[in-house]
Amino acid sequence: MLCLIISILIYGRAASSLSQLATPRRHRRANSAPASSAMAVRRLRTFLALIALAHTSCALIDEVIDVLKIGKEVAEDIINSWDVVGKRFNATDGVDLPFVRRGERQILSRIAVVSRSIEKLEMRLRRTNAVSMLLTKKAGNGARLELRLHEMTDLLNRVAAANRQMREYVNLQRELERSTLENFAEWCVSHDPGALPGLLERVHSLVDPPNKHLLGRNLFRLVLEDIQDQHPDLCDLQLSPHQLIYDMYNTISLTEIKGYAMMQFSWMLLRVYGRGNFTQEASLTRQRYGQRTNQTAAAARAALSQAKRDLYRCDPPQHIEGETYDQVTRLLQGYIENEVDMNADGTCRENCAFYTLAQNHGCFKDQFCSKQPACKGRIIDCQFVDSDMWVCPASAKSNRRYEWIEYENGRTLGRVGSCMRGTTKVDSWWRWLFWHCSYCMCLCDDADFRSHRYFSLHECTSDVKNNKVITGVRLVKHGKVFHLQISEGTLSERGSITPGTWVPIKKFDPFESGIKEGVDYHTLTYERRAIDLDELDSPAGHVLTGVRFSMIGSHLHFEIRSTPFNYATGRLAYDKSQWISNDNTDGTDTPRSRLELHYPDIPSRSHVSLPVDSKHDQYVEFTHSDFDADAAQSTVPFIDVQPVQTLKGGALLSGAGVVHRGADGNGGFIALKVFTYDFSRHIQAETPVNEYYDVDTDTTELMPPLN
Template identity: 40%
Template sequence: MEMNNYMFYSFYKEITLTELMAYILIEYSMMIQKASGNDNFIIEKNTVRENYNEITKNGINSLKKVLDNTNRHLWRCDPTENIPNVTYDVVTRLLQGYIENEVNLNNGASCFQTCEHYQSTTSKGCFDEEFCTEQPKCSGRIHDCQFVDSVLSVYQSPENSTRRYEYIEYGESKSLGTFSNYWSKLNKVESWNRWIFFECSYCFCLCDEQSPKSDRYFNLRETLSDVNANKVVTGVRFVKRNRIFHLQIQQGELLPRGLINESTVEWKQVDNYEIGDSNAKEGVDYHTLTYQNRAIDLDEVTKPDDTTFVVTGVRFQVLDGHINLKVHFSKLDFLKGELVNPEVSNWQTKEHVSKRRQMTLDNLPLPPTSGVFTSSPEWTDYLEFTNTGMLMDVAQSTIPYIDIQDVASIPPVALAGIGIYYKHRGLNGGFVAPQIISYDLSPHLSLIPN
């Protein structure tokens, strides 16, 4: 994370207190000299006071210049090693590579078309107990089919895996995925002819199937800080609970001059509901990613024209099929360190973007899991969760990954906004991650007494 303006303010306070102590010592020494019968030091006193006032004035002006040029955006840098369930989590089995014969993709069990004809269909059956009996059926929609080769050697994944396939060989030394020796199940899949003229081809498609192995849900319930206890949001992070992704908040008690009581800082628990609960409704409590609706907006939400508000809550909404960030703001009394009318609802979003630009993630490999990375936020308007590339990963995984590291400042600070961004290094699937924008102290510096 970058240094935030509260750190500069803390440095300023330390320096100012040191200068104040020096000034008091000088004044005190002159008082002792006067009490001892020496000169009254009137000229010296005036000079010292003028110098101190000038130093204080210059200090505030310098601090203002520094804060004006300080980036208040904070995000987590990449760890030395990316560890599943520690630094990142994943959407699973959203769109996944799936092999199916053309004869099972239409109601007539015919082979009159090509694989490319089947752009959105379902599995209609299992003709003649071919390869379809050797793998779990795709019970959802099947999209974007294409022909690879008439003969495929398919290395299937273990039953407890979220993958279907690990590696596929075809043609002369051609392959999809990365070979390894631990796979135990190999099936040779061959297209076959019907009535000489028509080939019943095996197609490589994408399966969009909701199942217990598919974690594809985003929480839509609001999360507010304990505003009645004068607490504000000080950090955020993604967490996955019961296969549902939540944007969790860190909160702390607001103190005078925008500071935070560090002893009160805590991560507020997310709602512990499950898909299928009677009180959990799709489209109200959670959003389900699908082939048609799998976009997330990459927005930064602030109140740029009003510095009297701080962040007190977050939530996602679904806007035109996109996951869209909303941020709750509450007005504060800066000098008293109190929220003003915290019960008043004030949600902000960037929902009026007229034309969003998409970041495409087609045919990319998985994000790297080791090494030192230096990726920084990359802003477009939105991206779609999608499958990894066929060549590198047999289209078995979902990208981007979700960065689940804490995004919070040390020391904790009040926030002026929150954002969702995409980060990557090189050509890989990358990560979706949150960032925070610290509260701007600059407008209040004139209120700090000399």
């Protein structure tokens, strides 16, 4: 809070000093005539130095830059209050002189104006209270981190309670006795360990332990070690490890600022009440504040430089098709066909293994073929399981052909259970005693109206000309086509973002006029069903402004657009945007590795959260689910359609990627991830307090004179 107050006070005061220097001596007040121009210059230097200090303090919290835009009228009103409390007086015999009360109320009323701005900032930070959220996730573990988080939460709450008490006093200023404010001010600067200065020192000791050999690692380091390796809690928190530590740093810095503000205003009030001059005490308070913020920034920066910045979604409590996941359908689906129908001659001279690539040529004598839709595409990789079976057909509205299959030899494909449509007995037969007409278990690659196997190749970019960046990504299915979709927000100073909305996708039907394969969309087929798994990040000083799919050979390929920006102003250099990708192919010296899916069951059946099991520079092929587990009726991996964006909805991102979440025996999910921006290099560990504060400089500019 004080960084705001000092900034407002100092800007107005500096302007006043400049105007006084420019005003002829005869127009100045009579009681200021003895003051020399040198003194005025020195005072102006003091205020200019404090301006730099105030900006340094405000830089500790990214969002503060927005609150600094307070109107000129408010700043002038606050400055004018110093003229009231700055008049000479004699506070004797405990008498409340009228101008003392008036000065007291002026201070409190000016505090109220800035407090409202701070309260807005608190509300924004409260949405991602990293300490309390992490504590909730760690409850019951009994680890040292949990104890430290409990202690930190308690200390932050006590400082916040004192700050709320001050706000209440501001609202009730006309009804309060002088002793009430005086006692509160004394507590704010007391040497008692339970008073405000002691609370701030205890907060700091958790961030930067005074004796690291005895007290161990700081809080940032403990958090980093706990959450670094794919911690499941981060999916619920919707924060990257980097952002979690950064938000904790912001929360702690805000507490420091509130505490520092209360202490400085307490010195001011005690001086108004005639309790002393307190110039040196205020100076020491400022120096200690600078030391703490300097050390806190150094600890945070060290942790941030090592913290991972990736963010992705884990499995939801319940899988809901169309909301949390979607499917590619009828690509390489299990299909029962008799060999007599897979050759133009209608013969049974071969066996099932002969038909590695075939097609349907008819329906012999209305056998089982008449009771199921025929595969109109290619029939691939047939195998013989057993001659006779019972088949449970799926619902006519389902994308499956069969619910389960049970062979006479006891082998089952899929989960055998009740059958809503009744089972069908399917028996192979002999022809002329020489040839066995076997029913084969094959794969059907049929791009009919039930097959959803298309991926949009349209690029998704933020409106960079209006300074908008990507704040979230997700995969969505419209009709039969999977699309990338982005949310965008407006970038402003120091990485601050005003959250926006999801940008509408460019919907289309693959079969409508003017839509071209290879230009507008890609169709998955048996030969072209690979998707590259890459994790792409921008160079330093760049942010994420675009994503798209493209084709490299037979692989569906992911790319990002990166745009440089000015961190101080937030302006994008949109004309310097570039597309970034990992163009590694099978023909290189070190080709991509394939992520194998071993006996993949339906991923939504998993009872545990599936971790990211892919690595950068891999690929995975869409394939059928396991024969035994699911009768090969589903296409895996499934597509995770959960939105990937931070809890705030407006965090700065620098990269994105396509990953696979899965495990052995599970088909897993194709999912997106993002990378939050690296703020570590923007946290200034060297807070230049001493550089701007000269102990020989007059420090009474913010203090009314005392007789």
